[in-house]
Amino acid sequence: MNPRDPQKPFGPVVVGDLEITVDKDVCIGASACIAMAAHTYALDNDGKAVILDSADQDSEEAIIDSARACPVQAIKIKRVSTGEEIV
Ligand code: SF4
Known part of the structure; x- marks a missing residue:
């Protein structure tokens, strides 16, 4: 397993135009x-849930859907270009 940022395995990390954060205390x-x-x-x-270096291989839609699918809302997604909090 290769975290995208070994210093911040739960983010926030940027993937494309999305900033992903996992609240590990909630997960x-x-x-x-x-x-x-x-x-x-x-x-x-x-x-x-750790955020992986290979995240670019998933579509933006899949990443947004993944946050919506979390049963405890542990994943936050923000659009970098606009600052919009998507999930
Ligand atoms: S869906 Fe939510 S609770 Fe489940 S592993 Fe992912 S972040 Fe954690």
């Missing part, structure tokens, strides 16, 4: 995000 390891965007997340040893 329950349900893996819904991985089902939607398998290149973007993987669970670490504590069962928390």
Whole structure:
């Protein structure tokens, strides 16, 4: 597993025009995000979703859907170019 930013495995990190952040204290390891965007997340040893270096391989739509799919709203997505909080 290669975090996109080893210093900040849960973000915020930028992927394309999206800034992704996982609140690891909220994440329950349900893996819904991985089902939607398998290149973007993987669970670490504590069962928390880490943001991967390969996130560019998932579409913007898939990444946004992954945040919407999280049952505990642990993923926040912001559009970098506009500052809009999408999820
Ligand atoms: S869907 Fe939410 S709770 Fe489940 S692993 Fe992803 S971030 Fe964590």
